[in-house]
Amino acid sequence: MKQVSISDAEWQVMNIIWDGQPLAAQEIVSRLSGQAEWAPQTIKTMLHRLVKKEVLTFEEQGNRYVYRSRVKRSACIKQASRAFLDRVFSSEPAPLLAHFMQHTKLSAEEIAELRRILDDKER
Template structure:
């Protein structure tokens, strides 16, 4: 996936698709209509935008459109994370991690996982 910016609303659309693909336009509209107050035309516009951004692909099956992701969720998360780090924390991961650790409730499991990752990074 090239450098593509996905809006917050488009993330909602993509999460529905990643969780259930392949999905018809009607299935996507039904799922998002249950979660949001978006009109079907709004959802279809976002699908069109995501196809144009080359994040989604579709095929026509009769009178239905079936959508699949062209981009892996992990690749999109990595790109969005990098953009956030660059924009908000001037590319410095230390302050970002400190901020989230200080301002987020962490479970014992979260803390253990962070320790494991930090120990790995130290080696």
């Protein structure tokens, strides 16, 4: 995936699309109506921006535009995580992990999963 910056608002749109694609513009507007107080035209502008950024693709079906993601959610998460790590923690993962471990309530299952991941990294 090429390097693309997705705004917080665009993440909301993309999450709707990843969860239900393909989706017509009107379906996207409808699903976002419960999450954000955006006018339908605002959402359509974001869809257009995401197409220009090559994150979305669309096809015309009669008088409707139907959207699909061109990128996987996991690729966007990986890219956004890397950008956050670089920007906030100077590319150092240990301080990031320490911060989240100290300031986040974790279940026993989550702690066990983190231990498993760290053990795998150690090997």
